[in-house]
Amino acid sequence: MAQETKPRTILIADDEPDILEIVSFNLQAEGYEVITAKNGNEAIEVAKIHNPDLIILDVMMPGKTGFEVCKILRTLPAFENTIIIFLTALNDDSTEIKGLETGGDDYITKPISPKVLTSRVNALFRRIIKETGSVLQIGDLIIDREKYLVTSGSEEISLARKEFELLALLTSKPSKVFLRNEILHKVWGTDVIVGDRTIDVHIRKIRQKLGGDCITTVKGVGYKFQM
Amino acid sequence: MAQETKPRTILIADDEPDILEIVSFNLQAEGYEVITAKNGNEAIEVAKIHNPDLIILDVMMPGKTGFEVCKILRTLPAFENTIIIFLTALNDDSTEIKGLETGGDDYITKPISPKVLTSRVNALFRRIIKETGSVLQIGDLIIDREKYLVTSGSEEISLARKEFELLALLTSKPSKVFLRNEILHKVWGTDVIVGDRTIDVHIRKIRQKLGGDCITTVKGVGYKFQM
DNA sequence: TCCCAATATTAAAAAATTGTAAACAATCTC
DNA sequence: GAGATTGTTTACAATTTTTTAATATTGGGA
Secondary structure, rough: OOOOOOOOOEEEEEOOHHHHHHHHHHHHHHEEEEEEEHHHHHHHHHHHHHHEEEEEEEEOOOOOOOHHHHHHHHHOHHHHHOOOEEEEEEOOHHHHHHHHHHHOEEEEEOOOOOHHHHHHHHHHHHHOOOOOEEEEEOOOEEEEEEOOOOEEOOOOEOHHHHHHHHHHHHHOOOEEEEEEHHHHHHHHHOOOOOOOHHHHHHHHHHHHHHHHHHHHEEOOEEEEEOO | OOOOOOOOOOEEOOHHHHHHHHHHHHHHHOOOEEEOOOHHHHHHHHHHOOOEEEEEOOOOOOOOHHHHHHHHHOOOOOOOOEEEEEOOOOOOHHHHHHHHHHOOOEEOOOOOOOOHHHHHHHHHHHHHHHHHHHEEEEEEEEOOOOOOEEEEOEEEEOOOOHHHHHHHHHHOOOOEEEEEEHHHHHOOOOOOOOOOOOHHHHHHHHHHHHHHHHHHOOOOOEEEOOO
């Protein structure tokens, strides 16, 4: 089955159904996958399950405020780098400053223009973007995310799904060391539990297929890709 | 943590001297190095000379508009990734969208609150640092946390995990003496119990690998890093 | 100066981490 | 349904890292 590159996921948390609907609609039209939550606690739960790329938090919500949600999420390693946008009716400088200092990446005041929100979301993603497209080239390696295909020189290398995703992750930032935990989160997902040797075995298979020394082990830390 | 590197440089382009002055003052107070330009053409010239980390562009300027400046800069490789913020009196959705789509990272409408501007600047830098990863440079030593790599001159030095973390701690504040207790807490964690000689042994290994005299013993107190 | 506690040095033991091969279950293909 | 492919686990080997323990050395105060 043809698996496309998975769309970026956005979580919106707001207690006003109208806002949820309008914003969802516009972001979906832009090609994002959208999930919603009606209050702060739900936002945290849903975030843990779906691990979204970006989170939009209403500041005033029953249960926990957006600020509180942000603070809690930021303490979890999985959400350390997630983009967070605050949404609020409070057009108040000191609140905005507080929002940005709490760890928010943007702060938008209501009434919001869905188009503006979409633009800001796009702008933040543009900045974060790691891969310049679906095809990545490193040295003589070409990684095509759409075709799930890796080419080395003129030779085609067929990798299984997990192998491919693992390689795609490592090559998304050459030379960066990916912690084993990080790899588990990003390749296997937050909720899946697999044994300790699973990563090793996959690394081994990639090494076999690509030739020995493109992936370096950093003992006690993780792995990195290097040409 | 606070680290001593060269301050980040910000270029502000606006034709209103008052704005230049107020914004400069506030950003300088925050520790940034600020350079200014009075119009679009000057902004491009100055940018090419000083290569700032972030550029704040007024949209309405004589000569070239902020949008035009942005477009021109974005075509140059040196400014492909520079953060750009637009500043404008036009509180108009479609203009804001245009700004963000032109390649701006943020769009702030006048009247601006200097504190809010500063917060947004900080938030953007915080985000960029996360993406870029932070490298520490002391003398000819380069410590790259993300790559888990230490380079001395052109030579790569391979350190084991504890060695790396210990060195990273000591170099995070050069010349500061770290108490043995402090080192234990920060490198080994609060709950781990290890013998007294353990630190010494690791220090020794680092000394061997980096060459003798970069870590100084302060008897009865702790250790400090110094070039 | 001498003494003594603090630190250096060493080597070897202990612990932790990773590599490997083989086996199994799940899934997909034909 | 047989056979291939994939993902995972297991058990063990190989390796590296970390710690300990035993001994030497150092430097500052009495």
